Amino acid sequence: xxxxxxxxxxxxxxxxxxxxxxxxxxxxxxxxxxxxxxxxxxxxxxxxxxxxxxxxxxxxxxxxxxxxxxxxxxxxxxxxxxxxxxxxxxxxxxxxxxxxxxxxxxxxxxxxxxxxxxxxxxxxxxxxxxxxxxxxxxxxxxxxxxxxxxxxxxxxxxxxxxxxxxxxxxxxxxxxxxxxxxxxxxxxxxxxxxxxxxxxxxxxxxxxxxx
Amino acid sequence: xxxxxxxxxxxxxxxxxxxxxxxxxxxxxxxxxxxxxxxxxxxxxxxxxxxxxxxxxxxxxxxxxxxxxxxxxxxxxxxxxxxxxxxxxxxxxxxxxxxxxxxxxxxxxxxxxxxxxxxxxxxxxxxxxxxxxxxxxxxxxxxxxxxxxxxxxxxxxxxxxxxxxxxxxxxxxxxxxxxxxxxxxxxxxxxxxxxxxxxxxxxxxxxxxxxxxxxxxxxxxxxxxxxxxxxxxxxxxxxxxxxxxxxxxxxxxxxxxxxxxxxxxxxxxxxxxxxxxxxxxxxxxxxxxxxxxxxxxxxxxxxxxxxxxxxxxxxxxxxxxxxxxxxxxxxxxxxxxxxxxxxxxxxxxxxxxxxxxxxxxxxxxxxxxxxxxxxxxxxxxxxxxxxxxxxxxxxxxxxxxxxxxxxxxxxxxxxxxxxxxxxxxxxxxxxxxxxxxxxxxxx
Numbered sequence: 001x002x003x004x005x006x007x008x009x010x011x012x013x014x015x016x017x018x019x020x021x022x023x024x025x026x027x028x029x030x031x032x033x034x035x036x037x038x039x040x041x042x043x044x045x046x047x048x049x050x051x052x053x054x055x056x057x058x059x060x061x062x063x064x065x066x067x068x069x070x071x072x073x074x075x076x077x078x079x080x081x082x083x084x085x086x087x088x089x090x091x092x093x094x095x096x097x098x099x100x101x102x103x104x105x106x107x108x109x110x111x112x113x114x115x116x117x118x119x120x121x122x123x124x125x126x127x128x129x130x131x132x133x134x135x136x137x138x139x140x141x142x143x144x145x146x147x148x149x150x151x152x153x154x155x156x157x158x159x160x161x162x163x164x165x166x167x168x169x170x171x172x173x174x175x176x177x178x179x180x181x182x183x184x185x186x187x188x189x190x191x192x193x194x195x196x197x198x199x200x201x202x203x204x205x206x207x208x209x210x211x
Numbered sequence: 212x213x214x215x216x217x218x219x220x221x222x223x224x225x226x227x228x229x230x231x232x233x234x235x236x237x238x239x240x241x242x243x244x245x246x247x248x249x250x251x252x253x254x255x256x257x258x259x260x261x262x263x264x265x266x267x268x269x270x271x272x273x274x275x276x277x278x279x280x281x282x283x284x285x286x287x288x289x290x291x292x293x294x295x296x297x298x299x300x301x302x303x304x305x306x307x308x309x310x311x312x313x314x315x316x317x318x319x320x321x322x323x324x325x326x327x328x329x330x331x332x333x334x335x336x337x338x339x340x341x342x343x344x345x346x347x348x349x350x351x352x353x354x355x356x357x358x359x360x361x362x363x364x365x366x367x368x369x370x371x372x373x374x375x376x377x378x379x380x381x382x383x384x385x386x387x388x389x390x391x392x393x394x395x396x397x398x399x400x401x402x403x404x405x406x407x408x409x410x411x412x413x414x415x416x417x418x419x420x421x422x423x424x425x426x427x428x429x430x431x432x433x434x435x436x437x438x439x440x441x442x443x444x445x446x447x448x449x450x451x452x453x454x455x456x457x458x459x460x461x462x463x464x465x466x467x468x469x470x471x472x473x474x475x476x477x478x479x480x481x482x483x484x485x486x487x488x489x490x491x492x493x494x495x496x497x498x499x500x501x502x503x504x505x506x507x508x509x510x511x512x513x514x515x516x517x518x519x520x521x522x523x524x525x526x527x528x529x530x531x532x533x534x535x536x537x538x539x540x541x542x543x544x545x546x547x548x549x550x551x552x553x554x555x556x557x558x559x560x561x562x563x564x565x566x567x568x569x570x571x572x573x574x575x576x577x578x579x580x581x582x583x584x585x586x587x588x589x590x591x592x593x594x595x596x597x598x599x600x601x602x603x604x605x606x607x608x609x610x611x612x613x614x615x616x617x618x619x620x621x622x623x624x625x626x627x628x629x630x631x632x633x634x635x636x637x638x639x640x641x642x643x644x645x646x647x648x649x650x651x652x653x654x
Contacts, residue, residue, distance in 0.1 A: 054243030105324025194342035
């Protein structure tokens with residue numbers, strides 16, 4: 001993986017990309033949200049202070065998924081009426097990327113699924129409805145109206161001016177997990193599975209006072 | 212991987228405490244940023260833990276204070292993971308006009324997340340959220356669920372109401388809120404689903420744990436409350452005992468059967484003596500002895516008596532006498548046979564044949580002393596006596612077989628009784644017992 005380094009158009013600090021497909025990053029110094037054009041970086045926004053966070057995961061946390069190792073390169077923080085959660089964007093050693101969601105220390109790894117047809121409109125995906133994608137049956141188990149709260153690090157798409165987002169979570173009866181993301185209007189499907197904290201074999205994690 | 216930018220060490224996440232705007236009391240937050248609501252320990256107001264102003268979400272009123280059995284802030288290891296008790300809520304359901312209340316403790320580990328302990332009448336469950344949906348083969352909340360190849364039977368569906376809260380929660384919590392809860396049991400486990408409004412279906416898996424184990428895990432000094440009654444997923448004290456005992460009894464019975472068959476097939480059934488006699492009741496005949504015969508080896512002896520009788524009886528005193536030692540085995544038999552025609556129907560009573568088996572007789576030379584008796588007013592009776600050595604004896608087997616089954620039947624009966632008490636508390640209680648349980652005889 002070659003790192004490409006440029007400078008923050010806002011403060012001039014060096015900005016590097018760990019992943020070649022990253023579209024957006026956040027300057028670690030001035031918290032400017034930077035979007036990559038052909039050659040330049042363009043400031044499109046500013047990250048407000050992030051809410052108090054109690055995820056054991058942080059930027060640069062490393063771990064294992066299946067036979068691959070990964071490193072956390074970015075994240076999106078969402079808020080909803082029951083609190084907040086993190087979607088950690090990780091890059092694997094084979095060059096692909098995925099998401100490690102951490103909601104109240106329940107860990108789910110998902111990857112963008114190659115499914116575009118047969119995805120329901122948001123209002124149709126009611127609780128208990130069953131859908132089948134890639135030969136797996138999933139049932140809608142939660143509908144969440146979330147608010148974009150902040151970003152950090154590298155993301156595979158531009159994500160900085162969103163407000164309210166609807167997520168529909170689904171589970172199979174064999175441990176698979178799916179999320180329908182309606183943040184761009186058209187649904188985008190992510191599929192994966194819930195994982196044990198210990199199975200992720202995470203390193204470079206945060207410490208908690210008294211633990 | 213080379214890093215650009217500041218390589219700052221992120222400090223450990225600190226425990227914080229907030230000031231209750233209701234009473235000014237200090238409120239510790241133990242689950243760091245995960246706390247969504249926190250309840251003030253002094254005035255019991257529900258506070259917004261995510262809000263810098265810690266706004267009051269619900270004031271405490273009219274609720275009955277419930278003291279948690281496990282103090283908030285206690286730490287203990289369950290299934291190898293260290294947890295801290297950070298929240299407590301008391302919830303209740305109403306069934307058949309009766310209110311059943313239980314306590315729910317929220318456990319937290321900053322890496323492993325949240326678990327729960329529930330307590331009802333001294334019965335405890337350790338509960339973790341479920342990631343995989345249990346399957347239902349037929350639709351409906353009452354149909355059984357299947358999880359990891361195990362069948363969970365529907366136990367109860369009820370509306371649970373929160374009546375008291377303390378500590379902190381990673382979700383919105385309010386006194387008075389309700390959720391539809393359904394339990395499916397496969398002792399010692401219970402699958403539970405909770406549906407609150409139309410936004411979320413939560414599944415969890417509980418496993419029965421004793422109060423003693425919890426007290427030990429959290430290092431509590433006093434004694435856990437005693438478990439009262441039978442709880443929905445309480446493992447039966449008989450466990451797989453009935454099955455084991457049945458298997459064991461079956462095995463013994465099989466062995467006994469084999470032994471019996473072996474015994475039946477290897478018996479010699481050697482006829483060592485047979486002779487026909489005529490008895491004249493009118494002759495006042497005294498006893499007489501037979502010719503001697505020999506038993507090779509100690510074994511059972513069968514003595515058969517057959518008499519040509521019709522509406523008559525013969526009573527014989529026998530003595531099997533050892534020629535060398537003089538030891539006599541006395542026994543008497545009565546042979547009687549009646550028959551006739553009454554109102555066009557023929558009938559018979561008794562049998563002209565009799566057979567008796569003597570238990571193990573030592574080897575040696577023996578003879579029979581025979582002393583017949585009969586009705587002096589009737590005629591002569593021809594009869595024959597045969598002695599058969601080494602006949603199979605089935606008595607022991609007929610006695611042993613039911614005795615062998617007794618412990619199995621007893622254990623099964625007690626196990627059924629336990630299961631009956633378990634299911635009496637469910638939605639599927641037998642109709643007869645639910646009416647009687649309302650009476651004075653319960654508790």
